Amino acid sequence: MGKLTDLKVKNAKAGIHGDGGGLYLRVKETGAKSWVLRVQANKGTRADIGLGGYPVVMLTKAREKALELRRIAKESGDVEEARRVHKSKKTPTLTFKDAMLKAHAELSKGLSEKTAAAFKSSLEAHIVPKLGAKRVDQITAADVIAALAATWTEKPAQADKLRIRTMKVLSFAKANGWRKEALPDARELRDGLARRGKGGNFAAVPYRDVPAFVADQLQKDDTAGRLALLFTIFTAARSGEVRSARWEHIDLEGREWNRPAELMKSKVRHTVTLNDAAMAILERAKVAFGATGLIFPGTRKDAELSDMTLSKVLRAAGRTETVHGFRSTFRDWAAEKMPSIPAMVPEMALAHSVGSATQQAYLRSDLRDQRRALMEAWSQFVVQSPVGDNVVQLRA
Incomplete structure (x- = not known):
């Protein structure tokens, strides 16, 4: 009976761990694990033979290989014979x-x-x-x-x-x-590789161009990709979060989008306050696709939209920027047009961590009321006619 178990092998820390009979598990600082057999023949010669990496080679298989090679070395009196046999049986190199x-x-x-x-x-x-x-x-x-x-x-x-x-x-x-x-x-x-431009940030539509872009999109057909893009703009959310959004995450009465941790980049649940524009998009989505499951469904049943679907709406409108860039657009608008709002409010609206660890420990509020006011102001800014101040109707 060996000294190691499957659980011990799985949890083994950096170092060399013996199983007995010359079989060892070597664990590097990186966590990579491999099997080594130290075998000795009758002639007194000794050699180390690699038996493969874990978990491709599990404990049971390593013991089987070790037993066979020890037998060959003992019967032939030559460790090199054991090495040759092992080499001839190695798994072919993969593509x-x-x-x-x-x-x-x-x-x-x-x-x-x-x-x-x-x-x-x-x-x-x-x-x-x-x-x-x-x-x-x-x-x-x-x-x-x-x-x-x-x-x-x-x-x-x-x-x-x-x-x-x-x-x-x-x-x-x-x-x-x-x-x-x-x-x-x-x-x-x-x-x-080619040198990239400085910054490497996502290309963003200038916030002054957003009202005209939105007005144009609101007059077009209600496709899932278009409604998802508009909802992304109105909520300043990540496109992946919008594509994964489901009706069970929405509190229509409370005007909130309660996003579970598994949807979030930070793996921390987050609530988005829904402004008038976002609520209107939900109404249009309900009419177009129903009020169960994915809010913006793909063409296949229960399948999410691809990230390219939203980008295609941008490209069709003649824009070269990225969907993710609308988050930067929102942040620029908040900084320039809403200077009285504390900087941490739009950061929280973007689901970013704010402040130092100490500040986070003492800040227990998610500033939801201030975020709601900010998002309503964003709604009023983006949903307007490209000329004048009249409001474009968000038809249901």
Whole structure:
């Protein structure tokens, strides 16, 4: 009976942990785990043989391999014979696509369902077509640079996520013995990609242009993408939060959108106060799509809209900015047009953390009344005719 258990292996800290019979679990400071068998033959020679990484090779499998190799070394009297047998039985090196699927299956255990799905879908859409068939042990910095080049300057936020996720797959492959070479150096990747403009912020529609844009959109057909975009503008929310919004999150009587923690980037529940413009969009969505499930449903049953659906509405209107940029638009408007409102109020409206840890400990209010007044003022500003001060009717 070995000294280790599945639970001990799973929770093992950095160091070397013996199971007995020459079998050891090595754990690096990074948390990567691998099996090593220290075997000795009758001739007195001794060698360490790597048996693979955990969790690809579980405890039971490691013991089976160790038992077989010890037997071979004892019968042949040659540790090199055991090494040769083991090498001939090693799992073939995987392609990037295979390694990505295995990495997703394992790493997603510690991620939310939404984040895990984004990890897989983004790599399948942008990286697998370029690197998917290439052996994971042969991928170089130049290969990663070539795969990222198409999105690096056009969609910097997405490209950064793709770089991180690609490196996670390669790191997972290395930890499991499918790749022996060092990972592509971060500096090499930066030097090999085009220089980006300063800032790297999301392009935002100037707040003075928003009333005309909104007035134009309000006169068009009530598609899910258009209503979702308008709701995003009126609430200053993230598009992902809007696309995931469900009717059970809405308190129509209290005029509030109570967003659960799993919808939020910060993983902390947040309440949005709904202004007149946002309430009118909900009424239009109810007529168009019903009042159950997703407020702004996709074309497939129970499927959310894609992030590109909202962007297409912007592009069709001749705008080159980003949907996320409307949050910056709102913040600029609040700073310039609502100077009497404390700065933390629009920050709270954006669901940002405000103040130091000490200030947060003493600030128990979410300033909901002040946020409601601010959002009503935003509603009155954006929902107006591009000429004059007359209000555009939000037809139900």
